[in-house]
Amino acid sequence: MKFIPILLIIISALYIPGIISMVKAKTGGRKMPSLFQPIYDVVKLFRKNTIYSRLTGFVFKIAPIVYFSSVLTCLLVIPFGEFGGILSFKGDFIVFSYLLALGKFMMILAAMDTGSSFEGMGANREALYSWLVEPAFFILMGSTALFTDITSFEELFGMLHQKSSLAFSVNIAAIFILFFIAMTENSRMPVDDPKTHLELTMVHEVMILDNSGFDLALYQMASWLKFSIYGTFISNLLINPGLPIYIQVLWFFSILLLYSVVIGILESFSARNKMAKNTQWIINLMAVAVIVFLISMMITEKLILN
Amino acid sequence: MNSDIFNIALLASLFIFFSPKRWLYYPTTAFSLIVAAITTFWAVRAFVNTEPEIIRFATIFDYKLNFIVDQLSAFFIITINFTVLTALVYSKGYLKPYYPKKNKTETALHYFSFFWLQVSMLAVVMLRNAFGFMIFWEIMSLSSFILVIFESEKRETIKTGLSYLIQMHIGFVFILSAFLISYSGEGTEFGFDALERYFTEYQPILIFVLFFIGFGTKAGFIPFHSWLPHAHPAAPSHVSGIMSGVMIKMGIYGILRVLTYIHYQLEVIGIILLTFSIFSAVFGILTASFQHDYKKLLAYCSIENIGIIGIGISIGVIGMAYNLPILANLGFAGGLLHILNHSLFKSLLFFASGNVYSQTHTRNIELLGGLGKKMPFTAGIFLVGALAISGLPPFNGFISEFLMYSGLFQSLQSADITSVTFILIVFTTLALIGGLSIFSFTKLYGVIFSGHPRSEAVDDAKETGWVMRIPLLVITIVILLIGLAPSIFLYPLSQIVAQFTGSNSYIVETRPILNQISLTSGIFIVFAGILWFLRSLYFKKQAPLTGPTWGCGYTGADPATHQYTSSSWSSAMSSISYHFVNKKKNYRSIPGDEIFPAPRSFVSKTTDIIEEYIIKRPVRKLMLGLEKSAVFQTGKIQHYLLYALLFMIIICIIGILNII
Numbered sequence: 001m002k003f004i005p006i007l008l009i010i011i012s013a014l015y016i017p018g019i020i021s022m023v024k025a026k027t028g029g030r031k032m033p034s035l036f037q038p039i040y041d042v043v044k045l046f047r048k049n050t051i052y053s054r055l056t057g058f059v060f061k062i063a064p065i066v067y068f069s070s071v072l073t074c075l076l077v078i079p080f081g082e083f084g085g086i087l088s089f090k091g092d093f094i095v096f097s098y099l100l101a102l103g104k105f106m107m108i109l110a111a112m113d114t115g116s117s118f119e120g121m122g123a124n125r126e127a128l129y130s131w132l133v134e135p136a137f138f139i140l141m142g143s144t145a146l147f148t149d150i151t152s153f154e155e156l157f158g159m160l161h162q163k164s165s166l167a168f169s170v171n172i173a174a175i176f177i178l179f180f181i182a183m184t185e186n187s188r189m190p191v192d193d194p195k196t197h198l199e200l201t202m203v204h205e206v207m208i209l210d211n212s213g214f215d216l217a218l219y220q221m222a223s224w225l226k227f228s229i230y231g232t233f234i235s236n237l238l239i240n241p242g243l244p245i246y247i248q249v250l251w252f253f254s255i256l257l258l259y260s261v262v263i264g265i266l267e268s269f270s271a272r273n274k275m276a277k278n279t280q281w282i283i284n285l286m287a288v289a290v291i292v293f294l295i296s297m298m299i300t301e302k303l304i305l306n
Numbered sequence: 307m308n309s310d311i312f313n314i315a316l317l318a319s320l321f322i323f324f325s326p327k328r329w330l331y332y333p334t335t336a337f338s339l340i341v342a343a344i345t346t347f348w349a350v351r352a353f354v355n356t357e358p359e360i361i362r363f364a365t366i367f368d369y370k371l372n373f374i375v376d377q378l379s380a381f382f383i384i385t386i387n388f389t390v391l392t393a394l395v396y397s398k399g400y401l402k403p404y405y406p407k408k409n410k411t412e413t414a415l416h417y418f419s420f421f422w423l424q425v426s427m428l429a430v431v432m433l434r435n436a437f438g439f440m441i442f443w444e445i446m447s448l449s450s451f452i453l454v455i456f457e458s459e460k461r462e463t464i465k466t467g468l469s470y471l472i473q474m475h476i477g478f479v480f481i482l483s484a485f486l487i488s489y490s491g492e493g494t495e496f497g498f499d500a501l502e503r504y505f506t507e508y509q510p511i512l513i514f515v516l517f518f519i520g521f522g523t524k525a526g527f528i529p530f531h532s533w534l535p536h537a538h539p540a541a542p543s544h545v546s547g548i549m550s551g552v553m554i555k556m557g558i559y560g561i562l563r564v565l566t567y568i569h570y571q572l573e574v575i576g577i578i579l580l581t582f583s584i585f586s587a588v589f590g591i592l593t594a595s596f597q598h599d600y601k602k603l604l605a606y607c608s609i610e611n612i613g614i615i616g617i618g619i620s621i622g623v624i625g626m627a628y629n630l631p632i633l634a635n636l637g638f639a640g641g642l643l644h645i646l647n648h649s650l651f652k653s654l655l656f657f658a659s660g661n662v663y664s665q666t667h668t669r670n671i672e673l674l675g676g677l678g679k680k681m682p683f684t685a686g687i688f689l690v691g692a693l694a695i696s697g698l699p700p701f702n703g704f705i706s707e708f709l710m711y712s713g714l715f716q717s718l719q720s721a722d723i724t725s726v727t728f729i730l731i732v733f734t735t736l737a738l739i740g741g742l743s744i745f746s747f748t749k750l751y752g753v754i755f756s757g758h759p760r761s762e763a764v765d766d767a768k769e770t771g772w773v774m775r776i777p778l779l780v781i782t783i784v785i786l787l788i789g790l791a792p793s794i795f796l797y798p799l800s801q802i803v804a805q806f807t808g809s810n811s812y813i814v815e816t817r818p819i820l821n822q823i824s825l826t827s828g829i830f831i832v833f834a835g836i837l838w839f840l841r842s843l844y845f846k847k848q849a850p851l852t853g854p855t856w857g858c859g860y861t862g863a864d865p866a867t868h869q870y871t872s873s874s875w876s877s878a879m880s881s882i883s884y885h886f887v888n889k890k891k892n893y894r895s896i897p898g899d900e901i902f903p904a905p906r907s908f909v910s911k912t913t914d915i916i917e918e919y920i921i922k923r924p925v926r927k928l929m930l931g932l933e934k935s936a937v938f939q940t941g942k943i944q945h946y947l948l949y950a951l952l953f954m955i956i957i958c959i960i961g962i963l964n965i966i
Contacts, residue, residue, distance in 0.1 A: 046844075048848075049848050049849075050845070050851070052852050052853075053853065053854060054853070054854060055676070055758055055855055058685075058686070059678065059755075062838075065841065068833075068837060072833050073833060076829065087822055087825065089819050090716065090819050091711060091715060091819060092822075094715075095823060095826055101698055101740070105693065105747075109748055109751055109752055112753070113756040114856075115676070115758040115855055115865040116857065116865070117868045117869055118856075120752075120870020120874070121870060123748070123752070123870070124874070125878065127744060128878050130741060130744070131745050132741070134737045134740065134741045135738055137737075138734065138736075141715070142714075142715060142729070142733060145716075145718045146718050146719060146726070147719070151712070151715040199858065213848075214844055279881070286734075290730075297723070302726055
């Protein structure tokens with residue numbers, strides 16, 4: 001039973017990118033690609049040769065591996081409903097967040113290793129944005145921790161459902177934050193446009209310009225998994241763990257479907273932030289997280305307003 | 307027990323001056339090893355017996371100076387000995403190029419001071435009597451001063467050294483006055499033990515603030531830090547490693563020792579400590595991210611880490627004040643473990659940067675680059691240090707930060723509104739600091755070791771000899787040990803925490819959590835190993851090719867000049883934090899009527915605003931005022947006689963009017 005969350009995440013990771021590109025094609029008036037097009041692309045990458053730049057050294061070679069294994073390890077702590085992750089312990093979300101940071105650290109260094117000004121620029125932006133997004137996640141987790149003294153992912157999400165209907169208002173804000181953390185972490189729309197063709201305006205794409213073959217495939221798959229992980233967080237906030245298991249799973253897939261459709265629509269109809277505005281935009285997330293924290297303080301009757 | 311062998315080693319250390327220049331290293335090592343062995347033995351006994359060891363040391367003016375080794379002292383003793391011994395081995399390789407330049411006395415003095423720095427630090431953590439404590443505190447400042455000015459032929463080094471010496475003595479005055487006040491209030495004892503009874507009658511705030519300023523100057527809390535970013539770069543690398551790794555922790559030791567005696571008004575003390583710590587941590591790492599001198603960057607990062615240690619201690623104190631035992635226990639545990647962790651990765655980083663300096667002879671990272679290929683060992687070690695200092699798993703820095711986070715999050719539910727606010731501030735700060743250190747250290751590693759060389763300083767660089775590698779390897783092993791198996795360090799840690807909080811049951815409860823973290827790290831490593839194996843299989847089938855870096859199809863650009871530099875890296879940060887960094891650009895713009903523009907240069911630099919506005923500017927203003935008062939100094943004897951007459955008249959008037 002412990003493998004249920006991990007199984008669900010991997011299955012949804014396989015179709016989320018496909019659905020996003022299908023929605024984007026449809027709204028853009030193009031012919032929709034196959035649902036499995038991203039998977040075909042990765043399979044193709046595995047068949048291709050890997051090319052390394054002459055300037056790169058060992059950091060460039062280990063970075064994709066560290067990045068992908070950090071995401072894989074993170075999968076183990078993600079709960080689904082009442083099913084905890086394979087590893088579930090107090091403070092597992094701290095390990096989660098710092099493991100992802102480890103992967104990112106190596107990816108940034110790998111980009112610096114190529115000696116390209118483009119990639120340095122992307123790395124620099126990535127370092128800045130991930131610095132700013134981290135507190136928002138911690139404040140969000142802190143506000144759920146107000147409800148319980150047991151601070152593992154599993155308990156945090158479980159507890160929210162047992163509290164009063166006021167907790168529901170927290171949920172909406174929390175979903176908003178998690179959604180945009182997911183977008184920032186994956187370098188998607190308001191922060192970064194994955195479809196841009198100018199290196200100067202890229203963030204994530206420019207960092208992996210010199211990766212090819214096996215390494216690039218790892219980066220792509222890690223990105224799918226990350227999408228799916230944050231989608232699972234959101235579904236955990238919504239699904240009532242009291243329901244029978246098959247209904248929960250049904251809910252899960254429909255929520256993740258909706259999640260990817262929303263991402264697709266958002267990406268089709270919004271423009272990317274100006275680079276200089278991104279920092280402000282991400283700090284806004286932190287501000288919303290502080291509001292969530294304050295509301296949680298009110299719900300737990302620590303902060304009483306007269 | 308007595309300390310005869312210890313004392314003999316101290317006396318025999320004079321022998322260093324009489325040994326031939328080529329063999330200077332060996333007597334120092336011998337004495338250092340003897341002292342380390344004895345003190346470590348005492349420390350281990352203190353942990354095993356769980357009660358303080360009392361050792362007769364000396365008698366000065368009928369004052370019996372005893373070494374008292376409790377668990378807190380024992381912890382510091384082990385940390386000091388480990389760092390000093392690794393630094394000693396490292397110094398053998400690092401000082402080799404300096405041997406032809408320095409005469410015998412200079413080298414001998416260096417080693418002699420090195421030994422006495424170790425002895426004085428050990429004595430400081432073992433002595434409770436203020437006489438002995440202050441004597442060794444002074445020896446510590448003097449010996450480290452001599453070590454800092456090793457390259458005394460440079461004018462800048464002497465200036466830095468003197469500034470260090472002066473600031474240490476200002477700190478000395480504060481500590482001494484705190485001891486004197488507690489002595490005058492209590493009357494029988496002169497030392498830390500007087501505090502116990504003093505605090506039962508008087509408020510602890512004043513004494514604590516005096517101690518905090520005195521010890522904080524040593525530790526480098528902002529705004530008492532202004533010696534630190536200058537002294538660390540000026541000193542040779544093995545000395546910077548010791549100074550940053552353990553010597554500044556003596557200030558932390560002092561604060562911790564004082565805290566063991568304070569049992570009430572903890573709330574105010576916690577808030578004072580927390581404010582300074584948060585400020586030091588955030589400001590330290592923010593300023594670090596703008597430095598182009600790698601040793602200066604590491605020095606500012608030390609300020610940040612002192613801040614993190616301070617945050618751990620202060621949330622411990624706040625936890626005690628607000629009756630949150632989990633926060634108290636895990637806060638102290640995190641702070642204490644971070645002392646050990648910082649001593650490990652900071653000395654590692656200083657030694658590794660010493661390797662870079664010994665090969666390239668520059669501290670400016672804008673001239674470096676591409677060293678990862680020429681010095682793969684140093685690069686790998688530096689990477690470990692950078693990951694550890696950024697608090698990333700599976701390295702040791704993560705464990706201490708995890709303990710703090712875990713204390714904070716677990717106390718949220720039972721905390722009231724005031725303490726919840728503190729907790730919110732602290733964990734947000736910790737998350738911000740974590741991200742900022744990633745920002746700074748990706749820059750530091752990326753600019754020094756990655757990409758293409760930026761100047762010819764790198765051309766002749768090659769990997770250093772084994773003497774300069776083995777100590778780094780040893781430290782790395784300990785870092786990995788703490789990172790992968792933290793629970794074996796939990797038992798000694800819980801004993802020290804009990805000295806502050808009285809109980810340690812919550813730390814024992816943390817053991818299964820830490821085991822889970824070890825398991826997670828293990829799984830991570832296994833995953834990485836499997837992937838590596840799969841990729842090498844894949845590469846056997848399809849051998850990887852090499853080519854130029856992608857440059858939009860244009861390969862003519864010279865990567866040496868087109869790479870991202872340290873300045874461009876930090877400019878992203880300066881766009882959102884310009885108020886705190888005071889970035890100055892020195893550039894003359896081209897006027898419209900200048901048809902053939904003359905050569906121009908562009909220099910941008912950032913200054914430490916605290917140092918600038920709190921120390922340098924007031925001092926400059928004061929100097930201006932004092933220079934004006936120089937009109938009285940005419941050099942004519944008649945005028946001076948007149949001053950004396952005036953003075954006597956004023957005294958008479960004051961006397962007649964009964965003003966004093």
